[in-house]
Structures are given as C-alpha cells and as structure tokens.
Amino acid sequence: MKAILLALAGLLAVCLPASATQFYYEVDGKDITGVALWGVQDRPVKEPGAPYRYLPTEAGHRFGFSHVNPVTIPKEWVTMHRNCRMSVRQQIQMEVTASLQYLAMGAHFSKDVARESVKLLLTNNVPTPALLAGAPASAASVSFRFSIPFRCSATFRCSIPFRCSESFHCSVPFRCFVNRPGFAKMFFDAASEEREHAMKLIEYLLMRGELTTDVTTLLQVRAPERKTWEGGVEALEHALLMESAVTKSIRNVIKACEDDSEFNDYHLVDYLTGDFLEEQYKGQRDIAGKASTLKKLLDRHGALGEFIFDKKLIGIDI
Amino acid sequence: MKVIILAVSCLLAVSGALAADTCYQDVSLDCGQASNSLAFRRNSLPRCNAVYGEYGRHGNVATELQAYANLHLERSYEYLLSAAYFNNYQTNRAGFSKLFKKLSDEAWEKTIDIIKHVTMRGDEMNFDQRSTMKVERKNYTVELHELEALAKALDTQKEIAERAFYIHREATRNSQHLHDPEVAQYLEEEFIEDQSKKIRELAGHTTDLKKFITSNHGQDLSLALYLFDEYLQKVA
Numbered sequence: 427m428k429a430i431l432l433a434l435a436g437l438l439a440v441c442l443p444a445s446a447t448q449f450y451y452e453v454d455g456k457d458i459t460g461v462a463l464w465g466v467q468d469r470p471v472k473e474p475g476a477p478y479r480y481l482p483t484e485a486g487h488r489f490g491f492s493h494v495n496p497v498t499i500p501k502e503w504v505t506m507h508r509n510c511r512m513s514v515r516q517q518i519q520m521e522v523t524a525s526l527q528y529l530a531m532g533a534h535f536s537k538d539v540a541r542e543s544v545k546l547l548l549t550n551n552v553p554t555p556a557l558l559a560g561a562p563a564s565a566a567s568v569s570f571r572f573s574i575p576f577r578c579s580a581t582f583r584c585s586i587p588f589r590c591s592e593s594f595h596c597s598v599p600f601r602c603f604v605n606r607p608g609f610a611k612m613f614f615d616a617a618s619e620e621r622e623h624a625m626k627l628i629e630y631l632l633m634r635g636e637l638t639t640d641v642t643t644l645l646q647v648r649a650p651e652r653k654t655w656e657g658g659v660e661a662l663e664h665a666l667l668m669e670s671a672v673t674k675s676i677r678n679v680i681k682a683c684e685d686d687s688e689f690n691d692y693h694l695v696d697y698l699t700g701d702f703l704e705e706q707y708k709g710q711r712d713i714a715g716k717a718s719t720l721k722k723l724l725d726r727h728g729a730l731g732e733f734i735f736d737k738k739l740i741g742i743d744i
Numbered sequence: 745m746k747v748i749i750l751a752v753s754c755l756l757a758v759s760g761a762l763a764a765d766t767c768y769q770d771v772s773l774d775c776g777q778a779s780n781s782l783a784f785r786r787n788s789l790p791r792c793n794a795v796y797g798e799y800g801r802h803g804n805v806a807t808e809l810q811a812y813a814n815l816h817l818e819r820s821y822e823y824l825l826s827a828a829y830f831n832n833y834q835t836n837r838a839g840f841s842k843l844f845k846k847l848s849d850e851a852w853e854k855t856i857d858i859i860k861h862v863t864m865r866g867d868e869m870n871f872d873q874r875s876t877m878k879v880e881r882k883n884y885t886v887e888l889h890e891l892e893a894l895a896k897a898l899d900t901q902k903e904i905a906e907r908a909f910y911i912h913r914e915a916t917r918n919s920q921h922l923h924d925p926e927v928a929q930y931l932e933e934e935f936i937e938d939q940s941k942k943i944r945e946l947a948g949h950t951t952d953l954k955k956f957i958t959s960n961h962g963q964d965l966s967l968a969l970y971l972f973d974e975y976l977q978k979v980a
Contacts, residue, residue, distance in 0.1 A: 494966045496834065521822065526871070529817075533859045533869035539792040614856050622854060628828045639830040642886045647818050649871035680884035 504635035510683035510691050511636060515644060517679050522645045524668055525620035530650035531613035531661055537604040603657040603732050608739025610614045630697060658732050659724060662717040669713060673706040767792035794866030802921035806923035808911045810873035815907060820851035821898055825886040826893060839976025840890060846980055847897060872961060877910045879903060890969055891953050898946040905939035
C-alpha cells in the first residue's frame with residue numbers, strides 16, 4: 427500500500443513541474459474562491475465543496491477572471507484609415523527585417539577568419555564549369571578545397587542551381603575580409619537603430635489609438651537572408667541598397683496615408699517626412715561616403731586600406 | 745645570398761616548431777613555397793584561428809550558444825510586442841509596458857553579446873540554429889491580461905534561465921572533449937546570476953498582484969491593477 431502511495435506521489439511530483447507553467451490559469455487556494463471573484467463580475471458562483479477548476483485562457487477571459495472588464499470609450503478620435511495603417515504595419519516589419527540583416531553583418535565581421543562551411547551539391551555530371559574549374563566532380567571535398575577560386579559573394583548563388591544527387595560540406599577559403607571590429611560595431615549599432623525605428627513607429631500607432639488588437643501578428647522574426655560579404659565595400663553597398671529600399675518604402679507609406687480620398691493623414695505624413703526621411707537621407711549619405719572613401723583606399727592598398735578604415739570606425743587613428 | 749638567408753630562416757622556423765604549434769607550422773610551410781603562392785593562399789592558414797579547446801568539434805555547446813542568441817532575439821521582439829500592447833489606449837498600463845520594454849531591451853543586448861561571444865571563440869553565427877533542448881511552447885500571444893502577462897514573462901524568463909543551465913551542463917561535463925570552462929564562466933557571469941534575480945522579481949510581482957486581485961472578495965480588482973501599474977512605473 428505504502429509503495430503504491432509512494433509511486434503515486436512520485437508521479438505527481440513529476441507531473442507538477444509541467445503544470446507549473448500554467449499556474450496563472452489556476453483558481454487555487456481556499457480563501458480565493460471562485461465565489462468572490464465571479465460574484466463581483468456577475469458570473470456563475472462556485473458551489474461550496476465543488477472542485478477547483480483550471481481555466482484555460484479563453485475561459486479566463488470569458489469569466490472575467492482577474493481582470494477588469496473592458497470599457498467603451500468614444501472612437502471618433504481614432505482616425506487612421508485602413509490602407510495607411512496596413513502600410514505602417516508593413517513598414518514596422520521591414521525595419522525589423524533590416525535590423526536582423528544588420529545583425530548578420532555584425533556577426534560576419536566579428537569572425538576571426540573567413541571559414542565558411544558551404545554545402546556543395548553535385549550532380550553526376552560535372553556541374554557549372556565556372557564553379558568547379560580545375561576540380562573534377564569526383565574530387566573529395568578536401569582535395570578541391572583550394573582549387574576553387576571562390577569569392578565570398580558567390581557562395582549562395584553557386585549552391586542553388588545544382589540538382590542534388592550527392593551533397594557534402596566543404597570548407598572553402600574565401601577571399602573575404604573578416605576580423606573587422608569597426609565594421610562589426612557599425613553594423614551592430616545599425617541593427618539597434620533599425621529596432622528603434624520599429625519602436626518609434628509602434629509608439630506612433632499607439633498614440634493614434636491603434637494596436638488595441640492584432641498586436642501579436644505585427645512582426646515576425648526570421649533568419650536574415652544573407653550571411654557573408656566579400657568585404658567592407660560590399661557590405662556597405664549592401665547596406666546602402668537596404669537603406670534605399672527602406673526609404674522607398676517609407677515614401678510609399680507616405681503615399682498611402684496621403685492619398686486616401688477620405689482622410690489625408692497630415693500628421694503621420696509630416697512625422698514620416700520630417701523625422702524618418704530626414705534620418706534616412708542622412709544615413710544614406712553617411713554610408714555612401716564611407717563606401718567611396720573605402721573603395722578609393724582599396725584601389726592600391728587592399729588589405730592595409732580596409733584595416734586602417736576599420737580601425738578608424740572604432741575610433742583608432744593609426 | 746637572399747635565397748640562402750630565406751632557406752636558413754625557414755629551416756630555423758621548422759626546427760623550432762613544436763607539435764602543438766600548428767599555426768606556426770602553417771606559417772612556416774609557406775616559406776618553402778614561392779612567394780606568390782602565399783598571395784594565392786592568403787586565407788589558407790587553416791590552423792591559424794581562434795578555435796581552441798576543441799570548441800565546436802564535440803558535443804553541442806557551440807551550436808547551443810548560437811541557439812541561445814536566437815532565443816534571446818525572438819523573445820526580445822515578443823517582449824517588445826507585449827510592451828506595445830500594454831501601452832495602447834485601452835489597456836493603458838504604462839508600468840506593465842515599461843516592464844516589458846526593459847525585458848525586451850535586455851534580451852536584445854544579450855543577443856548581440858552572445859553573437860560576439862560566438863565569434864570570439866572562432867565560430868560563426870547561425871541564425872537558423874535551434875536548441876536540442878525540447879521545450880513545448882505554444883505560439884506567443886501578447887493580448888493577455890495583466891496577471892497572465894506577468895505569468896508569461898515569468899515563464900519566459902525561466903525558459904531562458906533553464907536554457908543557460910542546460911548549456912552550462914553541456915559545457916561542464918566531465919570529459920576532456922566537452923569541458924569548456926570559458927563558456928561556463930561566461931554563462932555564470934553574464935546570465936545566471938542576473939536571471940535568478942529577474943525571476944525572483946517577477947515571481948514577487950505575480951504573488952503580490954494575485955493577492956491584491958483576489959483579496960477582499962475581489963472588490964479591489966480594478967484599484968489593485970491601477971496601483972500595481974503605478975508601482976511598476978516606479979520600479980520597473
């Protein structure tokens with residue numbers, strides 16, 4: 427008998443941690459009683475002695491458990507129109523996506539050496555000759571390690587067109603510059619900045635009486651599309667392209683909020699034009715300037731030029 | 745004359761190399777080849793990198809650390825949405841919003857910090873990496889009531905803290921291949937201590953709020969939520 431009890435207790439103990447995560451749905455403890463709570467809300471009264479129930483969230487809402495019932499406020503002041511709202515929401519997602527892409531750039535330039543593991547897919551026939559110049563398809567991964575004149579930027583374009591019959595990982599020595607703390611810092615900062623842009627737009631929507639529903643669906647976090655860059659110039663140029671796309675998208679938001687035949691959203695348009703576009707244009711100019719300075723440096727002094735430029739970015743003058 | 749000097753210096757270099765000096769050997773080997781081969785193989789010193797202690801070769805500490813950055817990244821944006829939700833005109837709980845905003849900021853900073861740490865150990869960041877530690881988690885919803893949201897935050901912080909335990913356990917296994925005191929120390933110093941405080945704080949909040957809500961036959965509900973929000977504005 428004792429053994430059975432012990433086993434039961436053990437079973438309970440095992441189960442408990444699993445249910446612990448749900449404790450907030452729980453109506454527990456004698457002195458709480460569903461009676462008092464539900465009584466206040468004019469909800470069904472729990473019979474004395476009846477078992478306490480676990481309420482799933484939805485039921486919790488329905489019974490008005492532990493929260494104040496929603497109140498109604500006049501909505502005349504909530505004036506944003508659908509198209510405008512939707513385009514701002516999309517813009518928020520775009521800023522988030524940009525922040526993730528900048529994170530990947532920061533991660534790339536933080537690396538100590540360029541050591542990309544690339545999945546190469548080989549067909550029975552020799553695939554694209556340009557890729558495997560000098561390396562027969564039958565070559566083992568190690569033996570053609572040094573025989574592919576790879577460039578960083580080529581990696582992702584290369585691995586796609588093959589139909590796969592055999593695949594293996596191989597470490598390819600890229601001719602790209604990593605170990606660039608200055609660039610890494612710049613891109614990590616840019617990532618935080620994009621996140622702040624998203625927050626600013628969210629704040630704006632909140633001010634205008636939006637985001638009372640559908641908040642969860644506002645944004646998604648997906649892994650950034652691109653992971654490697656050939657060097658500082660290529661990354662800066664990519665950043666510039668990204669910023670241009672963001673700028674263009676902000677202009678489209680402005681258009682959507684301005685062109686609505688029933689409601690021209692002057693204030694949002696002004697905010698986007700004055701605050702966001704200004705920052706975009708300044709930022710673009712900054713990146714473009716950096717890119718051309720670096721490109722000029724690289725003209726004669728590839729490795730040294732980028733090294734010096736990188737140190738400049740973290741504030742070390744050599 | 746120049747050739748002789750080069751040959752001598754290479755000989756010296758090779759003879760001076762110990763078995764463990766693998767990067768040194770890579771560099772020395774290049775001496776024996778034509779100078780343009782060094783240019784061609786400019787990234788081909790395969791053993792000259794930051795990897796030591798067999799980081800990433802055995803076990804899953806390296807991939808778990810990547811996944812840990814991704815966990816922080818996702819939670820950071822989820823917290824941001826919660827902060828937004830509690831700041832709309834209907835909920836209007838500035839204190840709760842502030843609490844979530846702070847959690848979001850912290851998780852974001854940690855994301856960047858872990859990425860830097862991953863690359864510090866000679867690895868690269870993989871944004872697709874997920875943990876091998878299986879945790880059942882339903883889709884995140886931010887449209888919750890105050891106490892529910894606090895409880896969710898507590899659960900999420902526990903998830904993050906328990907993941908740190910898991911990685912720490914992997915890093916401190918008593919095996920020469922798996923033992924990684926550097927990762928263990930990093931987790932202890934940057935995560936574990938703060939996490940315990942954070943969890944205690946959130947647990948305290950839920951206890952308090954639950955008591956306020958349910959005491960006095962639930963009559964205090966609306967005032968309790970209001971005051972607790974005011975309190976959170978001060979302390980969060």
